[in-house]
Amino acid sequence: MSPRFTLYGCPNTRSLRAAWALEEAGAKYDYVRINLFKGEGRQPPLIDLNPGGKVPTLRDGELTLTESAAIITHLGECFPKSGLVPGRQHRAERAAYFEWSFFVMSELEQPLWTIAKHRFALPEKLRRGDIEPTAAWEFQRAMRRLAGHLEGRDTLLESGFCGADILVAHTLAWARSARIDGGQPALDAYLERHWHRPAAERARARESKEA
Numbered sequence: 001m002s003p004r005f006t007l008y009g010c011p012n013t014r015s016l017r018a019a020w021a022l023e024e025a026g027a028k029y030d031y032v033r034i035n036l037f038k039g040e041g042r043q044p045p046l047i048d049l050n051p052g053g054k055v056p057t058l059r060d061g062e063l064t065l066t067e068s069a070a071i072i073t074h075l076g077e078c079f080p081k082s083g084l085v086p087g088r089q090h091r092a093e094r095a096a097y098f099e100w101s102f103f104v105m106s107e108l109e110q111p112l113w114t115i116a117k118h119r120f121a122l123p124e125k126l127r128r129g130d131i132e133p134t135a136a137w138e139f140q141r142a143m144r145r146l147a148g149h150l151e152g153r154d155t156l157l158e159s160g161f162c163g164a165d166i167l168v169a170h171t172l173a174w175a176r177s178a179r180i181d182g183g184q185p186a187l188d189a190y191l192e193r194h195w196h197r198p199a200a201e202r203a204r205a206r207e208s209k210e211a
């Protein structure tokens, strides 16, 4: 019998977030490699599932999900024991989980994405190199907020590692690989600790094995 989940992904992209969450949950999944660099995002099978042509895209039976934070949250709901999302009985922790997940997607990664788009992702005629200092300033502001929260703690939530830590750690690793300085060396230890969790290692191995 084929596994319940199928992840459409591409190494070195946000699909690692979904693979990491699947590994944390101990879920079995098929992995379909989409080579974005060869235009496979715009072709079947991905385009038939996700009109945006992006990864990660997750199939859970008949359900298709296309946003990394939504995928992690969905997996947390499917696997309550994974700790990816605090249960409803932990009201404050659950609210904080949502708050930090939204913070990553709207405050922390947006300036990075702006830089990436204007460095290489947009059509050349739409790129504006002079936007980079503004985006870098916004990124550093979000990093200050994050570092203030993480001072003296190992995880975003008091209850321990959760799906929002996947989003933050992945975003910090992205900044590092793009050589964008967030100005918060204190967060290096946070990144190292989570980036080398066994589930994160397995997710990277799975994505590169399928490549």
Ligand SMILES: N[C@@H](CCC(=O)N[C@@H](CS)C(=O)NCC(=O)O)C(=O)O
Binding pocket: 012, 013, 014, 015, 036, 041, 052, 053, 054, 055, 056, 066, 067, 068, 069
């Ligand atoms: N907000 C989406 C963004 C997904 C996204 O932009 N993925 C990139 C790879 S990191 C992609 O598939 N790009 C292909 C394209 O833009 O055509 C998420 O977090 O899942």
